Amino acid sequence: MAAGVDPASVWDIPAQAHAAEALRGAVARGEVGHAWAFVGPAGVGQEAAARGLAAALNCPAPRAPGEPCGRCSVCDRCRRGAFAAYTEFTPTGATHRVDDVRGTWLVTASRSTTEGSWKILRVVDADRMNEAAANAFLKGLEEPPERTVWILDVADPDELPDTILSRCRSLMFAAWAPADLDAQGLRLGLDDPADRALAVRVAAGSPAALARLADPGEVGAKGSVARSSGLAYLRAHRDIPARLRAEKGFALSAARAIDDEVKARTALVKDEGRAELADLAQSYGDELPRGIAKQIEERNARREREARTLVVQAALDDLLSWYRDCLLVGAGGDPADALHADAVDALRADARALGAAGILRAVDLVLATRAELERNLQVGLALEALLLELSTLTMAPLRAGSR
């Protein structure tokens, strides 16, 4: 969004009106404090809120107290995260490390600002500090420099020591409401109302999940891996129970299909990472400084790992929501309440074929595999085992006691 063309308020953050108002009010009253915990699922608006706060505290010509102009260079750079006094710390590996806390975070916090009067230091995934990092950070939090605001993105408050949380003002970030997701779906090009409605229901409040579902896919021209659209993958996942019943040996081909999906999606992340590296390398004149190259490569590796896990989890979640809908429909509930309300006939067929006991068993199996994956088991093997078991389940008509 270019400033000047679009003078929308920085506080115009989809689905986070409450948090935005709390921040705006804090700036207006001059009660910003030293630290905030943005508590809520990742990626629902924390970035825009933190950057909005940076703009509100540093804009040289605010429209009103707490309301930055939204069109000056400071506002523009804050919104893009490119303002000198605004810094984001993302974990380079799986966790934030103590060396980063001491060598980067606290050093940045200790320096005066030369452009802008307030430093905004945002820790992305702050609940991923390991113990040593948390201890080192606590020291910095105990002696906060003036005009310095820490923002901690916290998805799971239990993962952070109370000593840190108790020094932060907590602000809740809510999952997105269906109306917000619907508007975002339109912006992302989900023009078909039925498709959009399905994506909104499945996204379950997460704009990131919605973005994945809205991915139009890629044909796979030379050099790139073909990728189906997000919704096509979703439909493939929910077709699995029926096809396990109808096609012999489908368990293995379904596992392979998910594996292909993992590859296609991680290839996308890989390409993005590579493009970013190439872009940066150009800025630096062919070759990146080693520290930065390493930092970005580590971060890209983490993103690929996360993408891989995310794809498998999404596939399992699609299966889960499908089975749950089967239960609902099979028990005579209103099909309009189903997540997969656009496929009621297929739900009915699966519900009939599996019976309530079969469906419950399937749900248990999927949940167990999902839990296993969080403990980092071999993804491919776990999936294969699950699908094979699900197929034996549907092959055993005796279990379908409700028929």
Place this chain on the structure above:
Amino acid sequence: MKFRAERSEFADAAMWALRTVGARATLPALSGVKLEVSGDRLSLSSTDLEIASELSVAVQADRDGMALVPGRLLGDVVRSLPNAAVSAEVDGDRLHLVCGRAQFALRLMPVEDFPALPQISEQAAIAVMKAEEFARTVAQVARASSTDDARPVLTGVSLEASAGSLTAAATDSYRLAVRTVPWDAGAETTALVPRRALDEARRSAEQLGAEVRIAIEPSQVTFTFGDRRLTSRLIEGKYPDYRQLIPVGFERRLAVDRAELMEVVRRVSVVGESNTTATPVTLHVTSDTVRVTAGSGEVGQAEESLPGTLEGEPIEIGFNPRYLSDGLDVAVSERVVLEFRDELKPAVLRPAPADDQDDSAKEQVADFLYLLMPVRL
């Protein structure tokens, strides 16, 4: 933007500006050098957010404007310029440089992402020092600062200006270096300057000579050398009250040849060098001799003696050899004095004025002090 410049002047300016080019993944603009033509001057600037460089040179300006070019590429280009006038012009998304038969095109970076560089405000406390004097002061003091980021304030050098004098001090809590120099600004002010920034300013002072103009403000310090300027952010936080560490008076006072003691300490401490933690050196001081020993039975032992004059009772006192050598290294006079209370209290090392020096030279050596904590033996 379009200008014509003299090659060596342009290259020299670019190389100087390149010293503070930054490297931050989230803010690629820091990797650029900003060129700006206004009137008949070209200014070049860069910043890594901690230190900013700015300088301007006279050019034949055809069109005002600004451009941000990748620092590394600019460096490569400048190093390979043939000996001819340089003409530069922004065209579309490139900066075209022509120098003799050589032509270069540098891709432009978004100049609006380059941070606004700080200016010196009218309220700044400004004073002028001889560049040589400034460089020596930094060299004497900065080395005592800490390299451990866990306590950011100790990684800086404290500057304290009061009527007539400027005191620079640094400590890593094992040793403390303090130097006071005359200062012609009246205002009382303090600044905690990152060591790296001061070292950068020292290098510029050594390279450029003449005078340095120092401007201290609440959130920055600026060193100006003619048309060149280095600005540093400050470290925020309370600097420890180091003055209370400095003992008042002493019970023993050793006068010794500085270079000789340094050499002896260096040779003797070789014994402990293979150890990860420095093996202390012990000074056994008697009325006319300093015997320096190091090591124990296991790692090997070394000892060597040199003449020295002690006032007071004999003493045995241990030091980290590196900290002792650092202090001797920066004391700059022919002879030094070491003042002790006892073997557990901090020792104070000062340059000793030679008898034949004039008063101003005596004053110069008298205003430096290096305090070091003994190692318990």
